[in-house]
Each structure stands twice: as C-alpha cells, then as structure tokens.
Amino acid sequence: MSEPLVFTKARTGSSVIRRAPLLAVSPARRQALAMTLAGLGLAGPAIVFLLGLFLLPAVAVIFVALTDWQFGAVSFSFVGLDNYRELFADATFRVSLVNTAVYVLIVVPGTTLTGLAIALLIESGNSCRSFYRAIHFLPFMATITTMAIVWEALLHPTMGLVNQLFAAAGLPTANWLRNENTVLPVLGLIGIWQNLGYAMVLFLAGLKRIPQDLYDAADVDGADLWIDRLRTITLPLLGPVSVFVVIVVSLKALESFDAVKVLTQGGPGHASEVLLYTLYRESFEYLRAGYGAAIAVVLLGLVVSLTLINTLIMDRKVHYQ
Amino acid sequence: MSATTSGSMSTLAGIFRHAVLLLTGALLLFPFLWMVSLSLKAPGEIFHTSFFWPAQFYGIENYGKALTEAPLLRYLFNGFVVCALILALQVVLCAPCAYALAKLRFLGRDLIFAVVLAGLIMPHQVLSLPLFIIGYKFDILNTYTALILPYAVSPFGIFLFRQFFKTIPDDVVHAARLDGLSELAIVWKVMMPMSLPAIIAFSIFSVVGHWNDLFWPLIAVRDQSLMPPPLGILAFKNEEAGSDYGPLMAASTLVMLPLIIAFLVGQRWFVEGLIQGAVKQ
C-alpha cells in the first residue's frame, strides 16, 4: 500500500523539477499564463453549463430539424429540408405564422403607445410618481397562468363581467374566446395589459436621461408649450429607447404562450394558434421532434434577426448619448 | 413644468394627469381586484352580481377548498425550492465567470464573451426540445433536477454582473491581490459585497421569471408533487373542469401573493432590476 504512495510523491517531485524551465520564460509570459489559468478556471464552470445548456442544444435543434426523428423512435434518417418544406406547405403552420404576426402587430403598437403615454403623464407631474409607476407595473410581474384564469372569468360568455357590462350598456356581446374573429384581438389586449408596465418603465428610464438643461434651453428659445417641448425634445430624444421598447416587446410577444395554453389551446379552430404553441404541440403532444425542431429554428431565426436589427439601430444612434 | 405656466393651467393639467392615471391604473389593477373578489364569493353569487364586495363572505370555504382539494402548499413549496436553488446556482456559476470577463485579461476571453452573448439572445423555449431529450437520456425528467438544471447558468446574469464589475475600479482588485486574496476570494469577498444592487436586481429578475414560468415545467414534470405554482394551478383548473371559480381564484390569489408582497416591499428594486434587465445590449 505504501509503495504506490512513495511513487506518487516521487512523481510530484519530478514535476516540480520539470516546471523549473518555466522560470526561465519571461515574467510577463508567466503572468499571462497565470492569468489565463485563473480566467479559464473562474469562467470554466459557467462556460461548461453554457455550452451544454445553450449552445449544444441550439446546434441540436438545427440538427434534429433535418431529420424525421420522433420521440421514442429508435432510429431516424436525414430528410434534408423536408421538414421546412412540409412546414411551409402546412396550412396550420401558415395560420400560426400569420396569427403570430397579427398578435405582434396588435401588442407592439398598443403596448408602446400606451406605455409611452402613461410614462409621459407620470413624468409630467411630481406627485404620486412611484405610486402610479407601481400600479401600472404590477401586471407585468403577475403570473400569467393565474391571471389568464381571471380573464377567462371576466370574459365568460354568459356570466362574465365584460358581457354583463356590455349588455347593460347596449353594446354587442360575444363569446370572446370562442369566436374566431375576437379571440386574437382579445389575447392581444391581454398581452398589452401585461406588457404595458414594462414599456412604461423603460420609457420612464429614457425620460430620466433627458437633461433638464435641454428643456430650459427650449423654454428660452420659445418652445415652451407642452406640444412644442414634446416635439422638439422629448420624442426625438426618446427615439433610441423607443426602438428598444419595440424590439423587446416584439420578442415578448413572439414568445407568448401561457395565455394561449390556458385560455384557448390555439382554438377555436386554429384562430389563436401562435408559433410557440404550435411548437409545443408538435414537439410535446404529437411528439414529432424533427418537425417541432424546424418550428423552433424558424422562431430562433425571427428572434435573432430582431435582436440584430436592434443592435444595428442602437449602434447607429450612439451619438445621441 | 415651466415655472411661468399660469397657476390655473397647471392645476387643470394636474387634475387631468391624476384622473387619467387613476383610470388607467384602475383598469390595469381590475383583474387583480376581481380575482380577490371572486375568491371571497359563494359559488352561486359569482356570476350573478357584478359588485366587488361579496354579499356573503365565502372566503374560508374557498381558501379551505383550494388548500385541501389541491396540494397548493406543495406547489408553493416547490416554487420556493426551485426558484431558490436556481438563483443560488446561477449566482455561484455566473459571478466568477463575470469577474473573469470583467477584470482578467486572458486568452479566449473574447470567445467566452461571444458565447455568453449568443446565449443571451437565445429564447429558452427554442431549446426545450433538446433539453427534453437530455433530460430523457439522463433519466432526470419528472424530478426537481429537471426543473432546475436547464437554468443553472444565466447568460443574462453573467452579462449583468460583468457590466457591474466593470464599474468597480481595477485598483480595488489590485489592492485585494496585494493583500493576498486569491482570485476566487476576490470574487466573493470583494466584488460581490460591492455589487449588491446588481445582485438584488438579478435575483428579482430570476425569481419572478422562474416563479411564473409555465412552459418548461409543463414539459419537464408530470408528477403533481413536483409541480411549481403555475402548472399546479393549471392542473387544478383542469381537474375542476367547470366554473367553480371561487376556490380557483383563492388558489390564484395565494400563488400571486408572494410576488405581490415582494413587489410592494421592494418596488424600487423591482423596477431597477427590470431596467437593468432591459439594458441587455
């Protein structure tokens, strides 16, 4: 038992001797080596997880999308771009793509404009700022799953508060979530309700960054009515923030899933089928891994291009800061 | 406001501001109030009156039912465990990496940062399919591990900490090295205590996100005893299969309560955290 131990010690000793030539290397090189070891040592664990949990899965998705693999199947074969061909020939997927676009087009302008208006209103006075900020922000951090159930109760066709109020006011009522024409706008409204506070907070941060000096200069220069101040200073200087808000809210809208899952399951028909829900159903309900992966790749492409657009615009607007 | 705006004009503008903000605020808060209101109403009353205040206080029955008919406490417990472990793992893994990226110059640093940025723009749902396969291969589906592991590292956390560490002067690091601290000790004993705002902001970002997440738990666990709150609520709703909204709303209120309390206590941090979170690029 003791002999191997001695052997190990001897090896350790020899390795120390072998390290001696390193001392001959210039001190700068040695320090650089030590830095690299420290850096890799500190970043290593995170990088391993990043590669394993983000990059490899991303590569895997792209790979799986080229196969006809199904969950549980023992074998699979490469089918090239067949999944994509099938995808874009599939009426359901096309509907899902269009629905997602419509949903984004409802949520993004609605969220951005109301968020901006509320941020401007809050910032236009000094009283109760944090109170208003808090109440408008609350929906954004709410659990959508539970809030969707509340919305379901509110929108209940016969007994929901919305229809009761509409009926009392003499307005047309509807089975909001079971009607092909209303379901997407209603989901869009819920999306606006949810994300408005987020846009507002971002705009508030943007407004804070506008120097008071500029408003003073505008006062002296004669742009002292609120509409002139808005036009000459506030809106132009919020430009970069607005681009950012639009992109971030678009990403949020692209990735919306919970409300659809809880409220409509993509129905009625496929009227509220959105990309992420289609992805979920194809992959995990129908277990068509290859097909689902192709949808994931499409979604990934959309998200990455939006982010790149954002980065490009932000780079161009640097001189604003 | 311009100081020279006449008094009556600014009073009028002030009234308008409060009126509009109170109205929009009320509209936004209405679903929350409605949720609490329904959780206190008897089954027969729920849809027959549009008033907030229950005619007959039915809260005890509803909340009792929510707590007994569904393992609601179990869901909440799962939520706490999962969120806490995710956050702990994320901080432990992200902080040293962020420090290396912010303060050390070494071969491959730019490549590592590129990997972080790539992870940052990746929507997690897109990766669910391979993650599911990994979970299946390692036979960890339907365990806490399946809920926690995919989020063990947060590219956003690395990014945020790196940004914050960069604002700490290099001299602090040099001084710590002269005092004999190892690089890892510098991370935990020097950088982290100085980065409390970033840590709090990130914690909020992380906990809110994972407490509310439905997509991944839906895929990763089947067992009721492992479900986090949103998935549990969904299961409860499907079981009830009707419109017995009282207990459902009671359960929803209980699920939302921790977040709302945390929000009201640390409102400033929430908003700061979200702004930090927004400044991804």
Added chain:
Amino acid sequence: MASVSIQCISKDYGQTPVLRSVSLSIADGEFLTLLGPSGCGKSTLLRILAGLEVQDVGSISIGGRVVDGVRPKRRDIAMVFQSYALYPHMSVAANMALPLRMYRLSAFQRLPFLGRLLRGAAQITADIDMEVSRTANSLGIGHLLSRKPGQLSGGQRQRVAVGRAMVRHPAVFLLDEPLSNLDAKLRVQMRAEIKELHRRLGGTFVYVTHDQAEAMTLSDRVAVMLDGELLQVAPPQGIYSDPANRRVAEFIGSPKINMIDVVVRERGLIDVAGATLAIDSDIPTGTPLSLGIRPEALCLADHPGQGILTGSVRMVEHMGSDLFVHLDLAGADQPLIARLLAERASRIAPGQRLHLGVRADRVLLFTRDGQRLRREADLVCRCVTPLREVAG
C-alpha cells in the same frame, strides 16, 4: 439693448435660503459678472433673470419693463448654458434656427411637411436660414452647419451655443459658466472671444462664473456673491484692491489674503508678531482688529526693525516668475504667505529666518466682525530704502 434691474430678490429651497434680498442694477450694454463659489446662488439668480425659476420675493425689470411672471421667451433674453444644452438630434443649423422658427413661424407653419406649403412660410424659412448662416460665419462655424452636436469639439459646441443665443439679437445675454467645460488653453482663447463678442454686439451681458480670472478679465463690473448674499459690486480692480469686507477680501485673490488678528497697542501703533506697525491714530487703544495683507504687499527686508515682520521659512513654492514663501511668524497659527519675484529671492530655503517689509498702501484693516475700516495712509511702510526700490 436694455438695462436690467433686480430688486430685493429672495428665494428659498424649502428651509434653505439660496438668495437673500439681492438688489442689483445692470446698465445697458454692461458686462456684469456674478462671481462666487458653487452654491452661492449666482446660477439661481441668473435662472430667475431668465424666467426659468420664480423668485419668492422681489421684482425683475428688463429694459424698464417688469417681467415677473413673464415667460422666458417674452423676456428678450438669450442664454448660454454650462452644458451648452444643444439639441443632440438636430444639426447645428437647426439648433441655431430653432429660436427664430419659434418666434417667427406660427404653430401651423411649423408643422412638418405641411407647414412649408402655408403662405409665407417658405419666405420666412429662407430668411431664417440666411440669418443662421450669417451668424455662423461670423463665429467661424459656417462649415459645421450640417453637423450634429455630437460630432463637434468642445470649443465648437461652445460657439454653437453662443450662436444660438446671438441669432435672435436679444437685449440681454445670460451666460451660465459657459467656459467651465473647456480645457484650460481653450478657456483662455474663448474668454478673449467672448470679450470681443461683447464689444461687437454691444448687448447687456450677465455672466456667471466661479473663476476669478474670467470675472476679472471680462467684466465691466463684478458682483461678488457668497451664501446667497450680494457682498460687493465694483469694477474688477476695485473688488481686488478695495474689498468691501473681509469675506470679499478672502474670496478674491490667490493665494488667499493673509489675515492677522491684532490689537491696537496705543493710538497709532499695533503689534504684529513681535513687530510694530504704525497706523492711523483715530482707532482707540485696545481695539481688536484684523489686518489683511495681500501676498504681493510684502517685500524682502535686510534686517528686523519697526514695520518689519520676521519669521522662519516653512516652505517655498516656485511658480516660475514668482515664488510663494510660507513664513511662520511667532504667535501666529497660520503661516504668512508672501509673493516674491523669483529673481530677487532665489536663495530662500526652508528653515531660514526671513525679514519682510509691509507695503503700507496695500494693507487692509477690518474689524473683528469683518467690516472694512477705510482709511487712506493708515500705515507707514518701514521698508529699507534699497529694498523698496526692489519691490517697486
């Protein structure tokens, strides 16, 4: 062109008073500087003049017209801000044109695209463009008109800010520390340009600064402010050599004026650190006084004697042409600082004993509560004759 009258202006921020009953008249075409350390209320006073803030008490007139409650744009003023406050999203031309557009075009004519079609708008816009380019050329920034402020250097931005103020031909120019964001070399150059600009335009300039050199070189008169109070208004030389009280004397001048607490020994004589100085006999025996001696009012002496201060050198600061000698006097807690010509005093070293004569005509007397005692020829200098020639 207009005179400015400030009457009894007071302002508080909550419990903190920032301005305490400030009154000041500025003549038409005058260059007046508000000088004081940061937080003294000078910027607040300027902002009240501009109409950006409202005074609690008091009244402002510009050109004989009371402007209290009048919006900034109707006060016939223009302002140059410390940060320049250029609109970062507009070109230099648009920045300079903005005030003219706001004054000359109606709200409808200012509408994007549509406004251009309205009657008269095109002509007015063309006029504005012409005036802008004329003003820009006169400031040497004509070639920068299409740039954005972010693409300009500090000095260029400063010129654009001045140009934006000039283009309207206001009666009064308000300048809030306009040079403080420039580097030292550029600051001296822009200082000269502002002086030249004032000469050329002939308008009334109110200039806020904490920099004594700027105040001294630019102004017709300087108004010294401390802690929200106006302490003295006088031409630059008067502020320096004839301060109204101890606070002004101590604020103006670098290095700071030497202040020595003394007591009148007997009529006409006071003791200073073991030496005796002769003063005016009016002040009764036993009166406590403060003696203010500017560093350059001291001159080298060969040996001790009446009116000669003696001490040991604590340190010597070489400033090139001059040097500052810090001298420890017996019984004084502060060292005395003397400004001596370097060529006459090159061999002074720390630890050495040194004799310094006091130039009588430059000594200032204050009561212990800081009031100035104004008497000419109070003191008789006892400088040894050859050294007096040196000092002269």
